[in-house]
Amino acid sequence: MFGTTRRGLMLGAGAAAMGLALPRHAFAQETIKIAGIYTVPVEQQWVSRIHIAAEAAKAAGGVDYTYTENVANTDYPRVMREYCESGVNLIVGEIFGAEAEAREVCAEYPDVKFLLGSSFMPDEAVPNLAVFDNYIQDASYLSGIIAGAMTQTGSIGMVGGFPIPEVNRLMNAFMAGARETRPDAKFQVSFIGSWFDPPKAKETAFAMIDGGADLLYAERFGVSDAAKEKGALAIGNVIDTQADYPDTVVASALWHFEPTLNAALEAIRAGSFKADNYGVYSFMKAGGCSLAPLGTFEGKVPEAAMKLVAEKEAAIKDGSFTVAIDDTEPKSS
Structure with missing residues (x-):
């Protein structure tokens, strides 16, 4: 289920074009394994921005990226657990329709970092979950x-x-x-x-x-x-x-997801990733x-x-x- 697909020349070209502001020392650091979990196809406009940013990070080096699309909300926690068990370092996606269950999974895997689209703010009781939204x-x-x-x-x-x-x-x-x-x-x-x-x-x-x-x-x-x-x-x-x-x-x-993802990667590299609101990286003044x-x-x-x-x-x-x-x-x- 972890097989990565390539959906369209637009996404591939976008990934290359949008590879901006990536961590300078990405090549010198240990590879960060990212898994994307999406409830819709990666062509869908909102999810496509996350997907393109992750592909750009992968193309720049220092990141491995795989994803699963069209995951039902009821199936989302299971897919999260499977990726956690597979040894990924960071899971990105959206949990608008599975908030409570998804947050429970985050708490079960404290060594995995989560950067998830959410309508709710981060909870210090789950320090490995940072949230974002497209504040455009x-x-x-x-x-x-x-x-x-x-x-x-x-x-x-x-x-x-x-x-x-x-x-x-x-x-x-x-x-x-x-x-x-x-x-x-x-x-x-x-x-x-x-x-x-x-x-x-x-x-x-x-x-x-x-x-x-x-x-x-x-x-x-x-x-x-x-x-x-x-x-x-x-x-x-x-x-x-x-x-x-x-x-x-x-x-x-x-919407440009690169500033949001790059901030998370920098925090992971620095060992400072925590429960935080990454929505501010969608503001115009943050690019x-x-x-x-x-x-x-x-x-x-x-x-x-x-x-x-x-x-x-x-x-x-x-x-x-x-x-x-x-x-x-x-x-x-």
Whole structure:
């Protein structure tokens, strides 16, 4: 079950391109064995960022990486135990649907380090478990500024997976950004109850377009497909899909997992890994998120909006402006 697969040229190329800021002494140290455990395919946008960062660390040397994808939440603890018994040093993944059981496994294997996506904070009683989340509200806010400037009707559709903090905060930041350039913007918000169901996301997006939305926030795969078919615009999330939707995806809020993983590897090397919140490494000032280049939409976004984006981005990076972290469930307006 531990066989590593290679999923697509995009992931392989991304791993090579994103190998930045790796520990300088990685080659001189003992190899760190990393295991990734994912509840969805590694193509799924959120998990793909973890996978690409781990592949980049492996390519740079000093790290061995294997993974298992499509693990059901009910099976997650078993897979964790199998990897622990196999002698891995670090397990990465996401435990949003298996919090209690996964934390029990972490406590059972104190010599293994865990870096897991979680909606809850670390617990000092489990010192070998550090948590993270994609706190990319900074980039989401900036993408919202662009969205507000690009919608013609003022009606924006938003399709998410589940209304949990890591989704809610991005949606709320996006909505706040959109109101900067379109104060009267109205939002249709819906959650499909799945992390990977493109057909359902697409149908939900179709309904929003029929309801007047001319721009969609694509938190899930499938939304941009609907926008493309109906001639609407879309804003991407976590990854840049503009190459696949050159006339549809205006901008995207990108997540970069490299700072998070590299910080964990440094701590392991230094013997200082502990229960900690690694979410801060997703902030823009830490290099954990960014706004994707406009690409095919360069010159098509109003100049005033892009000026505001530049001003807000500079303020975020120098600490003079902070994007609010609002984890409450967003509602349609």
